[in-house]
Amino acid sequence: MTARIIIDCDPGVDDALAILLAAGAPEVDVAAITTVAGNQTLAKVTENARRIAAAAGLDVPIAAGCDRPLVREQVLAGEIHGETGLGDVRWPEPVRALDSRHAVDLIIDEVMAHPGEITLVPIGPLTNIAMAVRTEPAIVQAAAGVVLMGGSYTRGNTTPAAEFNIFADPEAAAAVFSAGWTVTMGGLDLPRQVTVTADLIARVRQLDVPAARLVLDTMAFYNSAIRQLGRGADTSGTIDIDTGAGAGPVTAGSLHDPAAVAYVIDPGMFVTRDAIVEVETAGEGTYGMTVTDFDLRGRPANAVVPTRIDAGAFYDRLVTAIAALPG
Ligand code: BDR
Ligand code: CA
Numbered sequence: 001m002t003a004r005i006i007i008d009c010d011p012g013v014d015d016a017l018a019i020l021l022a023a024g025a026p027e028v029d030v031a032a033i034t035t036v037a038g039n040q041t042l043a044k045v046t047e048n049a050r051r052i053a054a055a056a057g058l059d060v061p062i063a064a065g066c067d068r069p070l071v072r073e074q075v076l077a078g079e080i081h082g083e084t085g086l087g088d089v090r091w092p093e094p095v096r097a098l099d100s101r102h103a104v105d106l107i108i109d110e111v112m113a114h115p116g117e118i119t120l121v122p123i124g125p126l127t128n129i130a131m132a133v134r135t136e137p138a139i140v141q142a143a144a145g146v147v148l149m150g151g152s153y154t155r156g157n158t159t160p161a162a163e164f165n166i167f168a169d170p171e172a173a174a175a176v177f178s179a180g181w182t183v184t185m186g187g188l189d190l191p192r193q194v195t196v197t198a199d200l201i202a203r204v205r206q207l208d209v210p211a212a213r214l215v216l217d218t219m220a221f222y223n224s225a226i227r228q229l230g231r232g233a234d235t236s237g238t239i240d241i242d243t244g245a246g247a248g249p250v251t252a253g254s255l256h257d258p259a260a261v262a263y264v265i266d267p268g269m270f271v272t273r274d275a276i277v278e279v280e281t282a283g284e285g286t287y288g289m290t291v292t293d294f295d296l297r298g299r300p301a302n303a304v305v306p307t308r309i310d311a312g313a314f315y316d317r318l319v320t321a322i323a324a325l326p327g
Contacts, residue, residue, distance in 0.1 A: 004114070006034060010125065014222065024322055033053060037066065040081060087217075089214060118143055119147060146181055150185065161280070177279055184304045276296060276302055
């Protein structure tokens with residue numbers, strides 16, 4: 001069955017790869033793209049989303065959303081994603097005009113018009129999703145699911161405790177995790193298992209589609225940004241409680257956002273555990289931490305947490321999807 005999704009994003013180099021993956025995957029039908037301030041300002045990420053959609057041949061509504069977090073002061077991530085949000089890569093000019101609706105309204109319209117059909121795939125801060133839940137609480141029942149990139153059950157990448165998408169708007173994340181639906185939390189622990197490897201680069205280099213050049217340039221920028229920042233820039237899953245693998249400097253960009261899209265494409269590639277996830281909004285050092293309880297302690301789970309990914313299957317899907325993009 002094809003999964004119909006709304007990608008709520010802040011492109012963002014790995015957001016770009018995630019959108020291309022979704023566009024090229026036959027298992028996924030992208031209903032719309034919505035944008036939220038995160039890796040860069042709202043104006044920049046919205047322009048980027050329109051450019052990426054053009055490259056991907058995605059003729060779908062694109063709507064701009066919230067330009068700042070609900071409560072906290074804004075944090076951006078230009079040190080990884082560059083001044084434009086897409087590094088030094090020149091993407092094609094946008095084709096489709098921006099949707100006139102606010103992203104929050106578009107999300108509500110789509111979910112309520114197609115009950116049980118739309119899976120929300122937030123791969124940026126959760127401001128738009130929290131606003132949508134507050135504005136129309138019925139989306140909690142009407143959405144087919146929420147599969148997000150954010151959080152971690154071990155440690156953070158923006159602070160020792162917090163992952164960027166959650167840290168950028170912890171109050172919104174708290175509202176989303178406590179809304180009453182089951183959130184699939186594709187956290188940092190996962191994408192450390194799927195990074196921009198030399199093998200992946202070599203395979204994309206073989207592809208004869210224009211998007212392959214953009215992917216190669218994006219991956220090169222991403223790896224170089226991660227290396228320049230060095231250890232601490234992106235410590236995604238350097239402590240992996242399942243595999244015990246990965247203690248050491250990070251030398252390649254983790255494919256965070258593509259991993260979340262991959263879950264929608266084929267959940268069979270993942271090992272998951274049920275959990276209760278609560279977002280810390282009061283602690284100083286732990287602000288934005290996704291406190292994850294796998295023991296449940298008699299309480300119902302509010303989250304499914306992928307802990308392992310079949311990296312080989314993931315890379316195959318990614319390469320196949322890029323190869324399927326319009327020439
Ligand atoms: C997440 O933060 C952003 O910088 C990436 O695009 C990804 O969504 C990883 O922490
Ligand atoms: Ca992102």
